[in-house]
Amino acid sequence: MLLPLSTWLPQAPLERLNLDWLTDAGIEVAILRLDLIDPLISGNKWFKLVEHLKTADRVGAEGIISLGGAHSNHLHALAAAGKRFGFSTVGLLRGHPQETPTVKDLQAFGMELHWLGYAGYRARHAAAFWQPWHTRYPTLHPVPEGGGGLPGALGCLPLRAAVCAQLQGLGWSDYDGWWLACGTGTTLAGLVLAEAGDHPVYGALAVPDDHGVAQQVERIVQEAGVVDAVYELIAASRGGFAKVDPLLLDFIEKTGQASGIPLEPLYTGKALMAFEQQVAAGKFARGSRLIFVHTGGLQGRRGFSPQV
Numbered sequence: 001m002l003l004p005l006s007t008w009l010p011q012a013p014l015e016r017l018n019l020d021w022l023t024d025a026g027i028e029v030a031i032l033r034l035d036l037i038d039p040l041i042s043g044n045k046w047f048k049l050v051e052h053l054k055t056a057d058r059v060g061a062e063g064i065i066s067l068g069g070a071h072s073n074h075l076h077a078l079a080a081a082g083k084r085f086g087f088s089t090v091g092l093l094r095g096h097p098q099e100t101p102t103v104k105d106l107q108a109f110g111m112e113l114h115w116l117g118y119a120g121y122r123a124r125h126a127a128a129f130w131q132p133w134h135t136r137y138p139t140l141h142p143v144p145e146g147g148g149g150l151p152g153a154l155g156c157l158p159l160r161a162a163v164c165a166q167l168q169g170l171g172w173s174d175y176d177g178w179w180l181a182c183g184t185g186t187t188l189a190g191l192v193l194a195e196a197g198d199h200p201v202y203g204a205l206a207v208p209d210d211h212g213v214a215q216q217v218e219r220i221v222q223e224a225g226v227v228d229a230v231y232e233l234i235a236a237s238r239g240g241f242a243k244v245d246p247l248l249l250d251f252i253e254k255t256g257q258a259s260g261i262p263l264e265p266l267y268t269g270k271a272l273m274a275f276e277q278q279v280a281a282g283k284f285a286r287g288s289r290l291i292f293v294h295t296g297g298l299q300g301r302r303g304f305s306p307q308v
Contacts, residue, residue: 010037010046012159014166017292019259025279026286029179030170031261032163035268035296041084043296044187045077048147050155053081056141063088065133066143067124070100071242071266073297074146079109090114090137094121101302146184153220156190163291172289175199180293181206181236181271185213187295188231189220197228202278204236204271211241236274242266248273261294264301268294 013036017029034043049064056064063082068075068091075091082089089111093103097115106113116124123129130142146152167173178195182188182203191201205213214233221229238245244265252269256262263269272292284290 010041012037012162014163014170014291016170017259017261019255021276021279025284026288027279027284028172028289029292030163030167030172030175030289031292031294032159033294034159035262035294035298037296040080040299041077042298043073043077044156044159044293045074045147045296046081047155047159047190048074048152048186049078049081049143051151052141052143052147052155055151056087059141061141062139063090063141064143065090065092065137065140066147067092067094067121067145069094070098071102071300073300075106075111076102076299078143078147079106079111082111083109088112088140090133090140092116092121092124092133094118102299105299146186148184148186148216150220150223152184152186153190153193153224156187157194159187159191159293160194175289175291176284177202177288178291178293179204179271179275181267181295182213182233183207183267184211185217185233186220187293188233189217191293192217192221192229192231193224193226195230196226197230199230201231203231203233204274205233206237206267206270207241208237209235234274234278236270238270251276262298262301263294264297266300267297271295 012032012034014030014032017031022029064078066075066078070093079089091106091111091113093113093115095115095118124145177200178191179202180188182205188201188203195201207213237243238248248265248269251273252263252265255272263272
């Protein structure tokens with residue numbers, strides 16, 4: 001077997017998020033701490049990988065080949081899983097060779113790396129992109145950037161059940177929706193499939209519109225045959241992919257001090273800051289109860305200022 005999936009079933013705690021601006025607005029938030037499921041295979045990345053790994057196992061693959069950048073949380077989790085569970089991993093990276101804390105980890109975990117340049121990486125959606133890599137690595141199963149697509153979304157279905165199983169411990173009988181960061185839209189799509197219209201899912205777009213998140217979510221929803229899809233995408237990239245500004249860094253620092261919850265500037269920090277802005281604008285009524293998904297990615301903080 002490629003991976004003994006039954007040997008590791010990570011559990012994520014659901015905790016109250018206590019912040020003054022939530023109290024003032026009369027809104028309750030519970031945060032699903034996917035960042036706590038494992039020190040290395042952290043966040044939503046594991047859930048997006050599970051169904052891809054099952055497919056790889058069914059086809060007799062010996063490992064996984066996938067894509068990402070020099071700070072990729074997806075590749076970091078994949079490489080860590082490969083090292084822990086004993087399967088081969090290959091990473092196809094955006095841009096030109098560089099040393100980052102993430103890249104050093106990938107190498108330490110045994111992932112073989114190939115740098116595609118920027119034009120080469122942009123070609124990843126082309127029909128013939130995977131052919132030369134399949135020829136070079138015939139025993140590896142290809143996984144889209146970020147563990148995307150319908151398999152990645154299906155791996156996120158258990159997140160709803162994980163939340164529902166812990167509501168009573170918060171004294172909640174129900175909730176009014178989800179809020180999370182979106183990089184590829186895969187986790188959001190999984191929650192939309194799991195909810196099937198029961199609760200809305202709000203995605204804070206941590207990347208610009210031209211990254212195709214809206215189209216990706218729509219494709220997954222259509223492929224899954226879900227009719228009652230209730231979700232909304234909200235701009236939160238703050239000027240572009242991986243753009244970080246002093247206001248965001250200050251928000252992350254102060255929120256961490258006030259709540260004890262660590263955030264990072266590419267996804268969770270942007271998502272929670274966008275949520276604060278929407279709360280201030282009156283998007284949610286007093287008495288609303290929402291689930292905020294901490295999607296992990298804390299390893300990526302090492303590439304930024306010591307302030308975060």
